[in-house]
Amino acid sequence: MADYIDLPTAVVAIDFGTSYSGYAFSFRSEFKKSNESREIFRNSWTSGMAGNLSLKAPTVALFDPNKDFHSFGYEAQEKFFDLTEYKEDGEWYYFSKFKMQLFDKMKLSRNLTITDESGKSLPAMRIFSKSLEFLVRNAVSQINRAIHQTSQLSEKDITWVLTVPAIWNEPAKQFMREAAVEAGIDKDKLMLALEPEVAALYCRYLPGTSGGKDENDILSILHHGGRYMVVDIGGGTVDIAVHEVSGNGKKVTEILPASGGDWGGESVNKSFFDYFTREIGGEKSTKIKQTRKSHWMKLETNFEEKKRKLKSNSERGIRLDVPPVIILDAEMKIDLSKSWKMDISNDIVRSFFGSTNNIIRHMKFILDRVADIDLILMVGGGAQSDYVSNMVKQEFASKTVIVPAKAEVAVMEGAVLYGFEPWTISARMCRYTYGIGCNHPFKVGVHREEYRSEIDGRDMCKNIFDRLVTEGEVLEIHEKRVAEQYSSSHKSESRKDIILNFPFFASSDTSCQYVTDQSCERIGKIDIQPPADGWPDSVKYRLEMYFGRTEFEVKIFNDNDDREYSAEFDFLI
Numbered sequence: 001m002a003d004y005i006d007l008p009t010a011v012v013a014i015d016f017g018t019s020y021s022g023y024a025f026s027f028r029s030e031f032k033k034s035n036e037s038r039e040i041f042r043n044s045w046t047s048g049m050a051g052n053l054s055l056k057a058p059t060v061a062l063f064d065p066n067k068d069f070h071s072f073g074y075e076a077q078e079k080f081f082d083l084t085e086y087k088e089d090g091e092w093y094y095f096s097k098f099k100m101q102l103f104d105k106m107k108l109s110r111n112l113t114i115t116d117e118s119g120k121s122l123p124a125m126r127i128f129s130k131s132l133e134f135l136v137r138n139a140v141s142q143i144n145r146a147i148h149q150t151s152q153l154s155e156k157d158i159t160w161v162l163t164v165p166a167i168w169n170e171p172a173k174q175f176m177r178e179a180a181v182e183a184g185i186d187k188d189k190l191m192l193a194l195e196p197e198v199a200a201l202y203c204r205y206l207p208g209t210s211g212g213k214d215e216n217d218i219l220s221i222l223h224h225g226g227r228y229m230v231v232d233i234g235g236g237t238v239d240i241a242v243h244e245v246s247g248n249g250k251k252v253t254e255i256l257p258a259s260g261g262d263w264g265g266e267s268v269n270k271s272f273f274d275y276f277t278r279e280i281g282g283e284k285s286t287k288i289k290q291t292r293k294s295h296w297m298k299l300e301t302n303f304e305e306k307k308r309k310l311k312s313n314s315e316r317g318i319r320l321d322v323p324p325v326i327i328l329d330a331e332m333k334i335d336l337s338k339s340w341k342m343d344i345s346n347d348i349v350r351s352f353f354g355s356t357n358n359i360i361r362h363m364k365f366i367l368d369r370v371a372d373i374d375l376i377l378m379v380g381g382g383a384q385s386d387y388v389s390n391m392v393k394q395e396f397a398s399k400t401v402i403v404p405a406k407a408e409v410a411v412m413e414g415a416v417l418y419g420f421e422p423w424t425i426s427a428r429m430c431r432y433t434y435g436i437g438c439n440h441p442f443k444v445g446v447h448r449e450e451y452r453s454e455i456d457g458r459d460m461c462k463n464i465f466d467r468l469v470t471e472g473e474v475l476e477i478h479e480k481r482v483a484e485q486y487s488s489s490h491k492s493e494s495r496k497d498i499i500l501n502f503p504f505f506a507s508s509d510t511s512c513q514y515v516t517d518q519s520c521e522r523i524g525k526i527d528i529q530p531p532a533d534g535w536p537d538s539v540k541y542r543l544e545m546y547f548g549r550t551e552f553e554v555k556i557f558n559d560n561d562d563r564e565y566s567a568e569f570d571f572l573i
């Protein structure tokens, strides 16, 4: 984990999104400037095909028939489009929207595989790491070009920030971290940042929000004190955080565990394609998708463009360009003497945005529970939708709803700022109750008889869930939880060099007692490496754990002599 104290020479942030990915960077010299004159630089790429729909690049990765990485982003999209036009794509591997494979998983394997649209699969770790490597290399060469005139910056001067949804579980975060390290980022120079948090940081530095000149200015909340909700509407997930600013703007505390769902912009596209499939018939749709891939890709782009232009007050519906081959193959009922477009009525278009109702419902649920939230920040590509943002504004008319101009880059630019001042988010709320599985001396009348067992000659109770932290607790980033009741014995030679591990559990029940409870799930372990000279005959441990950081951290000491052992959480199977 990168240091919390030194100001880095340069920060590069990577926003690896479900739909679009990009990077942004800046230098210490820029960070020290005032809000108005500070510059954050961004990736620059151009696309012929999709007409640069996003300031980021599409999250698509292409591997050749030998399973070697070919390209990422616009380049991958264009190459694949070309291959499909000549029907040469059969042996290639084309992956898109694969970030969603990590969403909502409490258990994740390092060996996870991802299947592409034609049914061929590759290891997920490889797809993620090669894609990240592409972004890392581009970023490094762009930085080197940017500073060419002055001094060469060495890669070791860079602090890397990789953003992840706040609603992701620990295994998904670790998966991203390992993919980033595999991509060539030094693990000690890498920090993970939570997407809605850094987006809020971006809003804090928006021009005109320098803060507090006008006491009535609602944006002064971001600088002086008060509560706000930040809603990151991405392609895959909607990620919501609620923060409180205190300490004269110096302290931002998470006051509700991050929450959300898979209601991002892609769900609108999916609703459209479900509708399209119903209209032309499932069998035809499957066949056309397979045999007319390039045309299908064109249809996807056409819908994406239409979606972006949709106005909240539009009464007309949309006229969608459908590639002629699809119209003919699907025998669509379109009067071709008039046009080659598909008319979709306003009511149907609105039904594609069902996910927006989920977002609003969830926001209401939060506002009913947390008082005094007057400010709502909407970020992410989905917030750029006139339709979506106006629906939210109408629903929460009594609140101030702010959508920054380039909402889709709020995460990656905010992540650069975060790289310079990670301590700004000073405390976070725990999303589950976490504990270690262990044995305790058996207490008659307290412990469950069926778990009673004689261990090393002692009367013990197995399967105890030893709670370390409870759901809803707010933990400062430097706050540690200490556990001292663990010990191990290593008298025999065969136990001198073993790797020890403590099983680690999450529970949705704050009063969970046993790791076998229904609410409880083993999500990983803490691995402890043996010291170079082997374990002493017996060890009494002191575990110090940090649950208020973007990733959980653990330090393990021998409580007798304070010697530290090398230890790490491992949430991957």
Ligand SMILES: Nc1ncnc2c1ncn2[C@@H]1O[C@H](COP(=O)(O)OP(=O)(O)OP(=O)(O)O)[C@@H](O)[C@H]1O
Residues within 6 Å of the ligand: 015, 016, 017, 018, 019, 020, 021, 054, 056, 099, 233, 234, 235, 236, 237, 238, 264, 265, 266, 304, 307, 308, 309, 379, 380, 381, 382, 383, 384, 385, 386, 408
């Ligand atoms: N003007 C717009 N109108 C409607 N939707 C838009 C607009 N601009 C972007 N989007 C949608 O926003 C989504 C992309 O947003 P963003 O780049 O924030 O997502 P991401 O970071 O790739 O995904 P995630 O954060 O879920 O991993 C896409 O679904 C895109 O269609």
Ligand SMILES: [Mg+2]
Residues within 6 Å of the ligand: 015, 016, 017, 018, 195, 234, 235, 380, 411
């Ligand atoms: Mg995003």
